[in-house]
Amino acid sequence: MSFFTFLEEKTLELLFQLFFLALAALLLIFYGVDFMFVILLSILFISIQALFQWCLYQKKRKASQHIIDLADGLEESYYIADILPKPKEFQNQAYYYALKKACKSMNDEISKIQQEKQDYQEYVESFAHEIKIPIGALSLTFDNTKNYTLKKETDKIFQLVEQMLYYARSENTEKDYFVKELHLEEVVHSIILKFRHSLIESKAVINIHDLDNTVYTDIKWLTFILSQIVQNAIKYFDKPENKLTIYSQANRTNILLTIEDNGCGIKASDLPRVFEKGFTGSNRNKANTTGMGLYLSKKLCSKLGLKLAISSKEHEYTRLTITFPKGTLHNFSE
Amino acid sequence: MKIAVIEDDEVTRLELSKLLNAQGYQTLILTDFENPTAELKQHSLELVLLDINLPYENGYEICKKIKQVMPVPIIFVTSRDTNADELKSIQAGGIDFITKPYDTLILLEKIKRALQLSNPNNFRELVKKDCTLDLHLSILKYQTKSIELTRNEFRILYYFFMNDDKIISKEELLEKLWNDKYYLDENVLLVNMTRLKKKMKEIGIIHLLENIRGKGWKL
Numbered sequence: 001m002s003f004f005t006f007l008e009e010k011t012l013e014l015l016f017q018l019f020f021l022a023l024a025a026l027l028l029i030f031y032g033v034d035f036m037f038v039i040l041l042s043i044l045f046i047s048i049q050a051l052f053q054w055c056l057y058q059k060k061r062k063a064s065q066h067i068i069d070l071a072d073g074l075e076e077s078y079y080i081a082d083i084l085p086k087p088k089e090f091q092n093q094a095y096y097y098a099l100k101k102a103c104k105s106m107n108d109e110i111s112k113i114q115q116e117k118q119d120y121q122e123y124v125e126s127f128a129h130e131i132k133i134p135i136g137a138l139s140l141t142f143d144n145t146k147n148y149t150l151k152k153e154t155d156k157i158f159q160l161v162e163q164m165l166y167y168a169r170s171e172n173t174e175k176d177y178f179v180k181e182l183h184l185e186e187v188v189h190s191i192i193l194k195f196r197h198s199l200i201e202s203k204a205v206i207n208i209h210d211l212d213n214t215v216y217t218d219i220k221w222l223t224f225i226l227s228q229i230v231q232n233a234i235k236y237f238d239k240p241e242n243k244l245t246i247y248s249q250a251n252r253t254n255i256l257l258t259i260e261d262n263g264c265g266i267k268a269s270d271l272p273r274v275f276e277k278g279f280t281g282s283n284r285n286k287a288n289t290t291g292m293g294l295y296l297s298k299k300l301c302s303k304l305g306l307k308l309a310i311s312s313k314e315h316e317y318t319r320l321t322i323t324f325p326k327g328t329l330h331n332f333s334e
Numbered sequence: 335m336k337i338a339v340i341e342d343d344e345v346t347r348l349e350l351s352k353l354l355n356a357q358g359y360q361t362l363i364l365t366d367f368e369n370p371t372a373e374l375k376q377h378s379l380e381l382v383l384l385d386i387n388l389p390y391e392n393g394y395e396i397c398k399k400i401k402q403v404m405p406v407p408i409i410f411v412t413s414r415d416t417n418a419d420e421l422k423s424i425q426a427g428g429i430d431f432i433t434k435p436y437d438t439l440i441l442l443e444k445i446k447r448a449l450q451l452s453n454p455n456n457f458r459e460l461v462k463k464d465c466t467l468d469l470h471l472s473i474l475k476y477q478t479k480s481i482e483l484t485r486n487e488f489r490i491l492y493y494f495f496m497n498d499d500k501i502i503s504k505e506e507l508l509e510k511l512w513n514d515k516y517y518l519d520e521n522v523l524l525v526n527m528t529r530l531k532k533k534m535k536e537i538g539i540i541h542l543l544e545n546i547r548g549k550g551w552k553l
Contacts, residue, residue, distance in 0.1 A: 129387075129413045129414055129415075130413070132413035132433070132434040132435060133343050133346065133413050133434060134343075134345075135435045136434030136435035136436060137343055137345035137349060138435075139435035139436070140345075140350060140353060140435070140436065140438070141345065141349050143349075143353065144349055144352045144353055144356070154435070158435050177417075178417045185515075189515055190440075192517060193437065193439060193440065193512060194437065196439075196508075196509060196512050200509075200512075200519075200520070203520055203521075204519060205519045205522075206517035206519065208515075208517060
């Protein structure tokens, strides 16, 4: 706020004062006071008034700036009403009251939504656990009767439930997050076993090599991410000879895990969008896509501090690379 | 070998016991969960499969109680999958933890590990139908002759030697190989089988592997 806008607000008051000054000057002249004296008096009055207004302006500006600084310095700005200095002025008190009320109702609303969200998440978690009981029973039954068609459908239901569960959890990973030393070969082995029925059925040639590397991350989240990637690979196999290649490389600072398939690949124009939520591709007319797999993988990777990158050539290959940072802390003793 | 199944979902426990029976284990199925230790005490058990969500008491409590009366290994089988659950089950004294839906291959592997059965180093050689499979040198001996086996051929024969009265299908064989990190595809398996049979024929073994049309092979 500049000094002039400050004065503008006080136009009426100032005009009133000027009018009185003029009136007083006229009266003084009328009673024969010296003309020069009246002029000097008027100038003195005006300059004192100006100085006074200037000081007032400075003070107000300082107070306003203080409020602005407070608001800017606050991370959750909806708490501003709690830390503002209480105003003394009549109208400002009304503003202050209105602001307090607005903040309070918003805080109430936020905590209500947070509560609802937590309830919902808890429900999703318990739902997922409950539904795993009948899924587990079905899966066992089909294993025992060697009904692999239905077993595969059951597996699909389970994968979808798991995706939903991880989506619900992805907001607060810290609740269930446990970094351990993991041997890549073991993790990949468990994934291959998990999808062995689909892989054997699609007659995939599996080429796994150079996995003798250790990474530090959460095994459950990593397993989920790898499951999404391998599931995609299986889904988009389209050649007479399907190939799945998994290997790792280590450089000075990172360990790179690469999962490559020779499936239908991704169009160059679609490639930048595959990590978007709900993106299912412009020409992939597959019925069972949710567009959540890669989105969730990317999200979880960034929560785990890993990098997920994709490259692909349509009709030729899709290659996903997970970059694990090489920890240096644990090497101190070496 | 008797394994107790403590699981409140009826279908799951029946199918679990079917699976275990098919693998040659005896099962004890509990249906009363109010005082499971009393019933368990009456049997000599090798292993307990224990669910966590049970009526009356949760699995952790039951696990602690079983531990007090008998020194049997306990594997938790559950639909809960958080790290906290895993931690609690270990704290309660469980030796392993597997989540629903179970992968039967992994479940059976964990059971074997718990029963300490899966250690192939217990044997040096296996003898079936006058043929000797040397487990250290991967050599197959018959009468005075012997042949060296490749890694894959050795693995394939090993499963037949370990399951000598069962018909093993192509799928089962692949699954078992994959379980030991030999990710062969069907073609490679068939090539290996053919080569193996040819090799065995060279030293006069024609009776070892029987081809059962449409089903697989049998030792």
